[in-house]
Amino acid sequence: MVVNRMTGTQRWHWRIAAALSFFASTGAWAAWEWNFQPAVTPLAREIVSLHGLIFWICVVIFVGVFGTMFYSLFKHRKSIGHQAVQFHENTTVEIVWTVIPFLILLFMAYPATKTILAAHDTSSPDMTIKITGYQWKWGYDYLQDGFGYYSQLATPLAQIEGRAPKNENYLLEVDNPLVVPVDAKVRVLVTANDVIHAWWVPALGVKQDAIPGFVRDVWFRADKVGTYRGQCAELCGKEHGFMPIVVEVKSKEDYAKWAGEQKQKLQAAADDPNKVWDLKALVAHGEQVFNGNCAACHQANGSGNTALGAPPLVSDKVVLGPVQHQIDVVLNGQNNGKMPPWKHLSDVDIASVISYTRNSWGNKASEGVVQPSEVKAERK
């Protein structure tokens, strides 16, 4: 390779040039972002204007204070022969610079208080969605319509590891976005399954910690159709940086159509556990499930990560052994939760992922096909 024949200095030049060209190329998308993302809810807009007000008050005070300081620095210098005037203590001055800041604070507190009280009014929502944080994905349940699904990172590992060019929405893209209708008061109930997460979409002005064992509610009313992106905002472990949030705000009609489709899918899925799947379909679906849930520890190639207590799955005793035992391990976990329980996955998901492990990376288990009905039976 050419690079190998370069001298040390040349290699550095090459690297700097590469870094610079990368730097320049970033101009292609919205680069040098330095302010709030465009707000699409009344609350988010109020936050922007509140921030503007307080920011500019601070700037004015800052300029005043440091204007005085720099004046003093230039005029009252020993080097230009200024003699120190030995004054100190003045109660009037002290009172003035205590009271005036206090009044300014009152002026700031008033609009902030109004916004807080408005933000806490979660009454009479048009719809309610339950959001659950998982390590490391989000679960969305539409409580009135009875359907729900998981939403996880869609950026391929190759892009994260620099083996493929990055998408426009690198790390901010998911398989199943949250879908809501425009101009509707959406109340979200936020909770978590394992550790604390935080559901944050800047354009909506919503950030709510997702706390296991507790349900918190917040609301938003998006008034513009579009796709809005956010991220988990509370450190939740290794993949914390890789559980984005995408919210699609659809027109009322589009939303109704989408919700109808979801209900149909729900109908279809309800029949699933007893349907007999063929191996190919199971393995194909299983690969998706594996990469979304298992690969973080066991690795996409099944090689495992012993530091995390995740053994390699290639030629693994459990994977090649009796099906029932493997279903039990996946459902209930083992090693004190190092392998966590995956009960919340559907029978189809678990059957597929087990079939996938039994037929991948050179594994050829004697009992290669696991049907959803077997998982269902094991749950009892």
Next chain:
Amino acid sequence: MSSVPHDLVVGGHPHAHDDHAHHPKGIMRWITTTNHKDIGTLYLWFSFTMFLVGGVMALTIRAELFQPGLQIVQPEFFNSMTTLHGLIMIFGALMPGAVGFANWLIPMQIGAPDMAFARMNNWSFWLLPPAAIMLLLSLFVPGGAASGGWTMYPPLTVQSGMGMDLTIFAVHIMGASSIMGSINIVTTILNLRAPGMTLMKMPLFCWTWLITAYLLIAVMPVLAGAVTMLLTDRHFGTSFFNAAGGGDPVLFQHVFWFFGHPEVYIIILPAFGIISEIIPSFSRKPLFGYASMVYAVAAIAILSFLVWAHHMFTTGMPAASILFYMYATMLIAVPTGVKVFNWLATMWKGAISLEAPMLFALGFLFLFVVGGFTGLILAIQPIDIQFQDTYYVVAHFHYVMVAGTLFAFFGGAYYWLPKWTGHMYNEKLADWHFWLSFIFFNVAFFPMHFLGLAGMPRRIPDYAQQFTDWNMVSTIGAFGFGLSQLVFLTAVVKCIRGGAPAPAKPWEGATTLEWTLPSPAPYHTFETPPVVK
């Protein structure tokens, strides 16, 4: 050292044993020492070492964040770096640094011969290295070092490996060290002041440390309690923070921040004290409002107990609590403003000169106020919804911790180095250190405000592409800032080894008692207390 003219030694009879002949030589001098000056030196070197260790971790973080994608470290190790960087900088660099200044200066500023509990003083220092070693060793245990952030929120920290246990024990030990140090400082200040030195005549540095020591005694046991509950949740089946067992994960946050917010002032108040010594000295004028400065520090300390939940504005609190914590937090701006205005009024119509200590004090003032204003903006809960756990917060607290406390420490180091070493430091090197630090600090941390505004969460090893540009700038600044600290090391080492001999009082405007002692300060000082009029 003992060749100093006797008439310069105010109040102290220069005894025949008033020299360094009575302490063991070599390493045993440092291990067995009960001398406040030796212990101060130990604290300061320990602090600087930890500053470099924590700095290397910061640079690891910044190197990974230079570009999107994972290049240098894996997410788990990245999380360990952010966690250890925070813990080491706070408990290893900033707090021991402040105790180092206290040890060196409080006895000399109040005319005491040493700290009240000299042997306990030795013990409070020597607890620190084992704690630091435990923290660093945790990088090499199975499962790696703690990676749940320096705030250690459960349930995440209940999941992690034995690195977390080592961290908990290290925090226990460092807490014990802080409490002993604080009791020593309180006792020294309240009992060993020279005749005539009433509390309201004490140098402000002593006042800020007296109040800081009370804060430490009040909150370190709270932290110890919080991490102990974490430990029993991890290993002994308790459910303090486990909702499934009837506990509450948010309880930890309340207890932690009841410690954590006063902790912020524990870190900044001694810095206020140092700045309040430097600015009058280089303005050649007394502090404008001494009494109001003391009251402002006390007010800040008291308010610091009432604002902790502003760190938890997104946990979902009732509106009434949010309003209470928001108002209380905003109120802190008032005494802080009083302090800033007092420093300005002290400079006003003075005869200002800009030696390195003053440069750092001005840098402190300028940048600390930036951090103060972003703190005010963060206090407004609706705005905090957007900023909580983003880079805006990272920018905010680095403006108050680095440009605040650390700059004050640098200023203090240059200010007192002549007294400590007997030599003047090299002004040119010190000026370079200041300007490089000032510029690179802003290059590193100012863009983080933009990143936070644009929506980049903190504690992530990889980020979306719209955040690339400012992250690159920030990384360049961070490396510049890190390398600039080698200038400081050079300046200090050169000053210890030689340089122009320092007079007893190298600064024209300095008025406190330590400047009545010869430079370098003899091993034992004020064995007979001076009389303060």
